[in-house]
Amino acid sequence: MGVKATTMRDAPALGRVHYDRRMVQEVRRGRDLAALPKAHLHLHFTGSLSVPALKRLAEAREMELPAKLVDGVALDVPYDKRGWNRFQRLYDVARAAVRGEAALRAVVRNAAGEDAAEGSRRLELQVDPTSYASSVGGLQEALEIVCDEARLASAESGVQVGIVVAASRIRHPLDARTLARIAARHAGQGAGEVCAFGLNNNEREGRTHEWEGAFRIARRAGLPGVPHGGELRGADHLAEVVEHLRPTRVGHGVRVVEDPDLLRRMVDEGIAFEVCPASNVQLGVYREHHDVPLRDLLDAGAAVALGADDPLLFLSRLTDQYVTARETHELDDAALARLAKSSIDASFAPADDKRRWRAEVDDWLATPPK
Known part of the structure; x- marks a missing residue:
């Protein structure tokens, strides 16, 4: 499944302004990172939108968006004023624009189109159907729409889109069990299928062990666990996530470096x-990009997949994360290729697809930079 250069049906314009201005540096310093084959494993539904795409959805509902959400300064604040609450308030405003089947489909198309432009071969898009169910008739209906559009967008964009169903820490753990049962009906590895079960939102909310039952239901259906942990809270909390939820991957997990034994x-x-460097900095977990412990994780032998998390608010897409790895953490192209392969290996795509994409990474590395 190669990436096609065709225009997707009714797809919003791709919002690539943020990293295009740095492509000159990329060409001068190494190979084109937007052409590096990779998998994108940490991207949230509404947060995946570009600003132009969000504006179109809001206009369709005759909804006025706050200026700071669309003028490029949403979270551009001093370090001591960054944090989760500011982020969540703006995310909730954006999510209010995503109502109805057409909007849900537009989000999926936009995400696939953005990732196609960045060399992604596999996208695992994370969604909590609860947030959108009321506008389309229910949880099952919301997930069916998302999965159906993921199949269509995969065929049109060349990016294989899998779906991660994620429960929320700010809702009752019993709601998560309902979501796990619904997710199980759509379980699979291919395009438009539910490939994993997650837990997101504010890490400071709830008691982790209370979601153990939901993850057990998901595992019985063959859905691996991909809960958030180790970003807003430290290594002690991450240890609880590992113990009770038995993850195959963790969303973020960067603060594991506070406990070398847990990391090992x-x-x-x-x-x-x-690992989502832009998120870590914009939420105030780390002051600057060079403080994000990417190299510590890699030096410890960890499997790392870079992710953009919520480009709408962090104004930083997937390619930006690789630019940061190159320019701030000084990874050369061979190391960046290993990162890309790590993301592919950590995905839940079919094995044959992974082998093909890994070979494409080798081809990228074998081609001299222009």
């Missing part, structure tokens, strides 16, 4: 880390 255990168990 997670590496030994093959738990992959979905």
